[in-house]
Amino acid sequence: MTEKLSINIKIDGRTYPLKVDRENEEKYRKAAKIINDIVLQYRQKYQASDSQDVISMTAFQFVLKSIELEEKVVRSPLFDELKKLDEELGDYLSLRE
Numbered sequence: 001m002t003e004k005l006s007i008n009i010k011i012d013g014r015t016y017p018l019k020v021d022r023e024n025e026e027k028y029r030k031a032a033k034i035i036n037d038i039v040l041q042y043r044q045k046y047q048a049s050d051s052q053d054v055i056s057m058t059a060f061q062f063v064l065k066s067i068e069l070e071e072k073v074v075r076s077p078l079f080d081e082l083k084k085l086d087e088e089l090g091d092y093l094s095l096r097e
Contacts, residue, residue, distance in 0.1 A: 012039050012051055
């Protein structure tokens with residue numbers, strides 16, 4: 001069983017208490033740091049003072065990046081090969097039934 005650790009993550013000046021697996025603590029802290037760095041960039045670039053706007057744009061940036069990465073995986077030649085192998089395996093297994 002994985003040991004849970006209580007940590008506090010601060011994002012844009014607000015503290016969020018979390019219980020995380022000990023081996024994931026560094027990942028959570030790194031994520032908070034990246035978010036805070038991007039929030040700071042938006043605040044400086046757009047001289048925004050409204051936290052809601054800054055956090056919304058930060059979230060938008062992350063979701064956009066996530067979509068781009070998903071599209072990259074879908075278009076990957078490796079993905080196409082794996083899909084083809086999966087179909088062939090499915091065909092083979094259905095013949096054996």
